[in-house]
Ligand SMILES: Nc1ncnc2c1ncn2[C@@H]1O[C@H](COP(=O)(O)OP(=O)(O)OP(=O)(O)O)[C@@H](O)[C@H]1O
């Protein structure tokens with residue numbers, strides 16, 4: 001292993017400071033006693049308590065969680081199906097086009113996705129509310145799920161499914177009892193990814209939400225425009241916590257599955 | 271080579287015109303894009319056969335099996351199983367089980383559940399499933415590993431799980447793609463006899479791919495030698511060895527000397543083969559008539575050639591040469607003898623102790639063989 005030089009240490013510290021210093025400040029000030037955000041007046045958790053009294057914030061939180069759970073679940077279903085088709089169905093007319101198009105939302109500017117969805121909802125006369133946010137979030141998080149699941153499917157030994165068919169499974173039974181349990185870690189981490197993406201989306205949600213269905217990021221954003229309050233800091237800290245847990249467990253799940261797979265493959269080869 | 275204890279009545283349905291084959295390939299071709307993996311192949315396999323496929327890597331053995339199992343559809347031709355065209359029958363509807371070359375064990379299931387997998391999808395009652403799995407575990411000596419996952423057992427054990435899983439449903443036709451490759455010699459022999467035993471008890475038809483010629487010779491009722499998607503010969507092990515149809519088969523199975531020359535008829539089935547200017551002609555027999563002065567290959571197995579120091583008097587074919595090399599293999603020795611600019615291999619059993627053998631490197635010796643010891647091949 002290379003020696004850990006001062007240069008490495010410095011650049012690592014700088015990089016991480018750049019990334020996380022703002023968040024650390026936010027977390028620290030969320031425990032500030034004072035009403036003035038920038039003046040430290042001692043440690044307190046009172047803003048977290050206040051938060052629990054704030055109906056508007058609680059409503060927004062409830063909407064956000066509902067949207068996140070629903071959209072990530074639908075996105076996982078659709079994304080897994082799309083990934084399976086793209087990896088498994090072999091050649092069919094338009095396959096390349098289809099597989100290119102499914103990844104397009106990854107690079108599409110959110111403003112454009114949001115705007116086009118808004119236009120669609122107006123065109124078909126769908127009232128904006130929780131349903132439209134769920135649909136919108138499903139649309140953009142589905143391709144993330146599909147990326148995660150299809151990379152797992154590509155390294156999946158096809159002959160396992162054939163063995164299942166050979167032993168009397170129908171194609172659906174083979175998928176359910178062999179493919180799905182094996183790709184489950186990828187599906188779960190896809191779900192977590194979709195969940196966190198939905199949780200912190202502002203742009204698309206603000207295009208597609210209605211007056212009765214404000215999500216937390218929208219609420220925070222509009223509250224901040226009237227001035228930063230310690231309550232917002234507390235709320236943001238909680239969100240940072242949830243997102244961090246989601247992302248970390250998603251990566252841990254897929255990493256553990258990868259290690260397990262590697263070990264199995266190594267032992268199978270040896 | 272060991273020969274199995276066969277039932278007293280000779281089992282040879284392929285010689286009986288009244289028998290209908292269980293599997294019939296009719297003019298089957300399989301192409302992958304431009305590449306032809308199976309080339310206009312005709313093949314009959316009969317019920318209760320133990321049919322071995324031999325051939326070099328990439329010759330299409332697995333592809334042939336996969337078409338039987340239903341994972342590949344022939345590009346042309348038809349495959350019938352018990353008289354029924356099965357080309358469009360999906361794999362889960364075929365009374366066929368396959369043991370995969372890569373084993374394809376389910377990594378998330380224990381050994382026990384892997385073996386029970388197919389039984390659970392049949393209409394077998396639950397307690398019978400348990401009994402059947404236990405029986406399979408005993409047969410493959412995996413009782414101790416029933417609760418382990420596939421990645422927690424050795425390669426040979428995995429192979430046995432794959433075997434047990436494919437045997438469990440007692441299918442009409444069992445396809446084994448190199449089933450014993452990862453086993454050590456002793457276990458391999460035991461499993462071979464176990465397979466033959468199972469076959470005799472259940473009457474299942476086996477199609478087995480193997481790279482091990484001895485295995486094919488031991489277990490098979492008939493052997494098919496394949497090359498580039500074509501069948502080079504389909505016959506009993508003894509016929510394949512003693513009467514190869516062509517140079518390819520002669521060369522592929524066991525060791526052989528191929529001597530090229532021109533044949534002249536000398537009456538009846540006898541021919542003289544002129545092969546080197548300074549050497550006497552080889553007297554050989556061929557049941558197939560040969561054209562005058564035909565270019566032929568004379569194939570003779572090393573163990574059919576005698577090596578002696580004195581000139582033999584009772585053999586129609588004899589030639590003088592010099593020992594180029596001796597490969598000592600314990601029970602036998604292979605002598606590489608230079609005759610007429612060609613190296614000819616001859617094998618003798620070492621009935622005497624090493625120190626008392628009569629010849630060594632650079633010795634002049636006589637090689638001799640009978641006129642029926644070799645076969646004359648035209649292709
Ligand atoms: N799906 C496929 N697409 C293209 N070519 C294929 C495919 N499957 C097999 N082939 C080709 O067909 C030929 C026969 O393959 P097959 O797997 O039947 O060989 P094999 O006789 O079983 O060889 P081995 O002894 O190495 O297992 C090979 O040249 C292989 O590259």
Ligand SMILES: [Mg+2]
Pocket residue numbers: 331332333371447
């Ligand atoms: Mg193969």
